[in-house]
Amino acid sequence: MLTAIYAILVMIGLGMMFGFLISFANKKWSVEVDPRIHEVDEVLPKGQCGSCGYPGCMAYAEAVVMNPNVPPNLCTPGKDAVAKQVAEITGKKADAVETVIAFVRCSGTYEKATRTGEYKGVRDCVSANILVGGDKGCTFGCLGYGTCVKVCMFNAMKMSPEGIPLVNPDKCTGCGKCATVCPRSIITLVSPEIMVKVNCSSHDKGAIVRKHCKAGCIGCGMCAKDCPYGAIVIDNFLAVVDSKICLEKCSDPVCLTRCPTKVIRPAIWGVVPGKELREEIKS
Amino acid sequence: MSEYFLLFMGAAIVNNFVLTRYLGLCIFFGVSKNFHASSSMGLAIISIMTMSSMLTWTIEHFILLPLGLYFLKTIVFVVVIAVFVQILEMVIKKFMPTLYNVWGIYLLLVATNCVILGVPLINAEANYNFLKSTVNALGSGTGFAIALILFASLREKLQFSDVPKSIEGLGIAFILAGMLALAFQGFSGMIPL
Numbered sequence: 001m002l003t004a005i006y007a008i009l010v011m012i013g014l015g016m017m018f019g020f021l022i023s024f025a026n027k028k029w030s031v032e033v034d035p036r037i038h039e040v041d042e043v044l045p046k047g048q049c050g051s052c053g054y055p056g057c058m059a060y061a062e063a064v065v066m067n068p069n070v071p072p073n074l075c076t077p078g079k080d081a082v083a084k085q086v087a088e089i090t091g092k093k094a095d096a097v098e099t100v101i102a103f104v105r106c107s108g109t110y111e112k113a114t115r116t117g118e119y120k121g122v123r124d125c126v127s128a129n130i131l132v133g134g135d136k137g138c139t140f141g142c143l144g145y146g147t148c149v150k151v152c153m154f155n156a157m158k159m160s161p162e163g164i165p166l167v168n169p170d171k172c173t174g175c176g177k178c179a180t181v182c183p184r185s186i187i188t189l190v191s192p193e194i195m196v197k198v199n200c201s202s203h204d205k206g207a208i209v210r211k212h213c214k215a216g217c218i219g220c221g222m223c224a225k226d227c228p229y230g231a232i233v234i235d236n237f238l239a240v241v242d243s244k245i246c247l248e249k250c251s252d253p254v255c256l257t258r259c260p261t262k263v264i265r266p267a268i269w270g271v272v273p274g275k276e277l278r279e280e281i282k283s
Numbered sequence: 284m285s286e287y288f289l290l291f292m293g294a295a296i297v298n299n300f301v302l303t304r305y306l307g308l309c310i311f312f313g314v315s316k317n318f319h320a321s322s323s324m325g326l327a328i329i330s331i332m333t334m335s336s337m338l339t340w341t342i343e344h345f346i347l348l349p350l351g352l353y354f355l356k357t358i359v360f361v362v363v364i365a366v367f368v369q370i371l372e373m374v375i376k377k378f379m380p381t382l383y384n385v386w387g388i389y390l391l392l393v394a395t396n397c398v399i400l401g402v403p404l405i406n407a408e409a410n411y412n413f414l415k416s417t418v419n420a421l422g423s424g425t426g427f428a429i430a431l432i433l434f435a436s437l438r439e440k441l442q443f444s445d446v447p448k449s450i451e452g453l454g455i456a457f458i459l460a461g462m463l464a465l466a467f468q469g470f471s472g473m474i475p476l
Contacts, residue, residue: 029376
């Protein structure tokens with residue numbers, strides 16, 4: 001009988017003690033969290049991609065609310081809509097988000113580019129690249145083991161049977177994860193509207209490019225000569241397009257038709273140029 | 284001294300919580316997907332386990348045993364650990380925000396786990412003194428952290444391998460855990476208990 005009373009008393013005593021302790025601790029050590037942080041966090045797309053420069057969506061939400069110098073338009077996957085909402089919650093002014101999508105600067109498919117050996121290791125571009133620079137003849141070209149496809153959290157990439165990854169422009173948010181993971185820095189982020197893209201990233205001399213790949217930029221400079229606005233320059237045997245000039249001034253890209261190796265060609269996934277131009281290219 | 288060392292090694296390796304006693308499997312499979320999370324979790328487990336076993340020892344020996352309420356130990360320990368973790372979380376959140384960012388969420392995950400309750404109960408069962416129960420808790424926590432970190436490293440490697448479709452993910456993880464447990468069986472008998 002006595003034990004039962006003790007048991008009841010001890011449990012009541014402990015319960016009350018702990019209850020008071022917790023309520024006391026809660027009052028004394030409570031940390032006030034700005035409710036706007038949660039509001040911002042709910043608006044963000046929750047890909048946790050880190051393209052804003054913060055370790056996750058929550059971290060960015062905290063930074064954008066607490067720090068007046070952090071702009072509300074850092075979320076690239078969210079595009080304008082999210083930037084507007086974030087700006088509204090935080091009371092900041094939103095500048096337009098520059099929309100970009102990933103672009104693979106290589107067209108060396110299995111058929112067109114040579115391979116120097118047979119790679120049988122882990123199916124991963126980074127591993128393949130570490131091992132004597134991969135199994136592709138071209139040291140700049142896409143290895144085709146799809147590390148970028150694996151890392152994409154928006155399901156916007158897939159590996160084509162030809163061995164070059166494809167980007168779906170409707171799903172690509174431009175977060176840039178694939179661009180950072182690619183061991184050869186083949187993937188860049190470009191505006192989806194741009195027509196003229198160089199599908200090669202090789203800085204090798206023309207003769208070496210020819211040896212390894214039928215679809216590489218040999219740096220002949222034909223495009224640079226053709227362009228009336230000077231938007232294309234040859235930088236170290238590779239044509240480089242200034243997308244700003246190209247987008248603003250040029251409406252009839254002559255360069256698309258002249259490239260001997262068809263490295264400069266209309267973007268397949270972006271805005272497809274007019275019908276006439278396409279037929280001209282075909283012929 | 285050697286007695287304490289043996290107790291520590293025994294708790295950490297020979298009687299490893301996950302791999303020989305099969306406790307705390309939910310954390311073992313849940314938080315072992317990447318190395319970083321598993322090491323934070325391991326640290327949280329070690330600290331909470333040690334501190335909560337000290338606390339429960341005090342309560343057991345100064346409240347429960349004198350009043351003859353030994354049979355209440357499970358229920359009291361659950362409450363004590365839950366409250367302790369809650370308060371610890373608040374204190375860390377207030378005074379060490381950086382530390383809170385690293386393992387704040389893991390603290391609360393640990394609070395309701397069986398390993399944390401298991402150690403004080405084993406201590407009470409074996410009738411250890413204060414120092415011994417603390418060493419036992421420290422060893423158990425370290426053992427858990429070792430197992431967790433080992434397993435997370437293995438699973439990170441596993442992501443690069445061709446796993447048959449049918450046992451992808453948790454399936455292969457369980458098989459791997461079984462192999463790891465088999466390896467740990469080799470330690471049994473090294474320290475007579």
